Amino acid sequence: MDLFNSALGRNITFVRPEYFIIRGFSGIPNIIYYYIFLFFLYIVSVLGNMAVMVIICLxxxxxxxxxxxVFNLAFVDLFGCSALVPKVLDIFLFEHDYIPYNDCLTFMFFCFICLSMQALNLVALSYDRLVAIIFPLHYQVKVTHRFMFSLIGSFWVFVVAVTLIAVGLLTRLSFCKSxxxxxxxxxxxxxxxLxxxxxxxxxxxxxxxxxxILWLPLVFILFTYVSIGYSLSKVATFRERLKAVKTCTAHLLLVAIYFIPIIITFTLMDKIQPNARIINLSLTSVFPPTLNPIIYVLQTQEIKQSVKRLF
Structure with a gap:
């Protein structure tokens, strides 16, 4: 953080508040039921993602x-939900809406990392499907453990670096208003x-x-499925096309659950009432981590067979 400040000159001082006040859900009737719903989603998310991680390990x-x-996605979902939901419930349910300046930036840092990694993780899974379906004979060579670890690791480094820049730039700002x-x-x-x-x-x-973090990953994912569809229409029989589509079902559902609500919310942002927009955005942060493990367990044959063997 000091790097950003020193670049501006040593004599510059910034007015930093002692705390911020978060007032997102104010004025919404019966909001207590929404907090209970968020808590329920959080419990399901924690149990589901932990189950997926344990199954993959065993x-x-x-x-x-x-x-x-898939393991990294479950970890990111678990970490992201745990960083967001308990703090949101603490702020609004227990009325601890005064959050210290440094705590607020730290809260933002971890939430942004997890939300960004969800999208980039879907990119890694879409590349896996692209190679597996279009280049099946080269899959073992192109998609190795070393390649996947390197890809996921590079995503983590990129997301942490970008988030540090975004949060670091906020330390240059003076807050003398609200x-x-x-x-x-x-x-x-x-x-x-502010x-x-x-x-x-x-x-x-x-x-x-x-x-x-959002549009480029979405464009890449759409490109991979256009390529998969074009390739299957040229060389495969109907039965082979159906089999290939089934292997993509879980990933397509994850993509739809993550991207569609965000796109709708941002597209209609000016037309949505502020409280409704805040609820929509909060749900887009919690629903994917809750549904991802359920979709993978129910839609992926390898995981269902592994669960049967384990139990």
Whole structure:
């Protein structure tokens, strides 16, 4: 953080508040039932993702490059839900809405890392499906454990670096106006808009991050499935096409659950009432980690067979 400040000059001081106030769900009737629903989703997410991780560790037939990415997705979902939901419940259910400045930036850092890694993990899984279906004879050579570990590791390094830049730029901002954040967590966009000095670097980052973390992964995933569809239409029989589609079902459901709600929310953001927008965004953060393990257990034959062997 000091690197960003020293680059601006030693004589520059920043007005940093002692705390921020998070007021995302204020004025919503019967909101207590929504908090109970969030808690239920959190418990299901924790149990489901832990189960997937344990099954992958115990089942020898699941120790393949594909399930390295599946294990990482379960870990990210578990870590992300645990970073977000308990703190949200603590803030709103127990009315601890005053969050210290440094704690707020730390909260944002871990939430952004997990939300970003979910999208990039889907990219790794889509590449696995692309090679497995279009280049089946070269799959063992192209998709190895070393390659998948390197790919997942590079995603982690990239996401941590980008998030550090985004959070670090916030430390350049002075807050001499309001300290009220109208969101369900320490939202980057809400915070930099509260600044009373030049927030242009943070504004630029706020436009670049969705492109790099959301839209480019989505474009790549769509490209892989267009390529898969085109390849199958040329060389495969109907039965082979159906078999290939079944192997992609779980991944397609994960992609739909993650991207569709976010796209709808951001597309209709100006037309949605603020409280409804906050609830929609909070659900898009919690639903994918809850449903991902259920989808993989129910839709993936290898995991279902492994569960039968284990129990």
């Amino acid at each position: 089942a020898h037939n699941l120790r393949t490059p594909k399930y390295v990415a 300290v009220v954040i109208n969101s369900y967590f320490c939202d980057h966009g809400q915070i930099y808009r 600044a009373c000095n030049d927030n242009t670097p943070s504004l630029v980052i706020s436009f670049l991050l969705p492109v790099v």
